[in-house]
Amino acid sequence: MSDDAAAVKVRTSDGVVVSIPLKAACFSILVKNMVDDASGSINDEEIPLPNVSSKILNKVVQWCEYHVHNPVSVINKPLKMGGRLRDNGVSEWDDKFLELPEKELFDVMLAANFMDIKPLLELCCASDDD
Numbered sequence: 001m002s003d004d005a006a007a008v009k010v011r012t013s014d015g016v017v018v019s020i021p022l023k024a025a026c027f028s029i030l031v032k033n034m035v036d037d038a039s040g041s042i043n044d045e046e047i048p049l050p051n052v053s054s055k056i057l058n059k060v061v062q063w064c065e066y067h068v069h070n071p072v073s074v075i076n077k078p079l080k081m082g083g084r085l086r087d088n089g090v091s092e093w094d095d096k097f098l099e100l101p102e103k104e105l106f107d108v109m110l111a112a113n114f115m116d117i118k119p120l121l122e123l124c125c126a127s128d129d130d
Contacts, residue, residue: 006022012054
């Protein structure tokens, strides 16, 4: 199986099994470490994500898949307070991605933290400060 066709299966907190392209899944240090530890035999196993629902995982995967082919925004620090996220180095796509209800944004932030996806976590935190 080529790297482009390789996928990882994860099981969400609500029992849904989701197949994620390997390149997108490896934005998560948690998933990447489990794949590395399995020495490539992870294709038949499901990685449990007990703290992430399927709804939130779909948002996280959407972000990861986009950033496989598009660079991750480098957020300027310290943040310019009172300005737009775009004024802090956030791409238009990422800015639109964050247009979520507050609860959903918080759940994406928690998922990014649990899955160890630092760029997504920082993006969500910058939005929360906005």
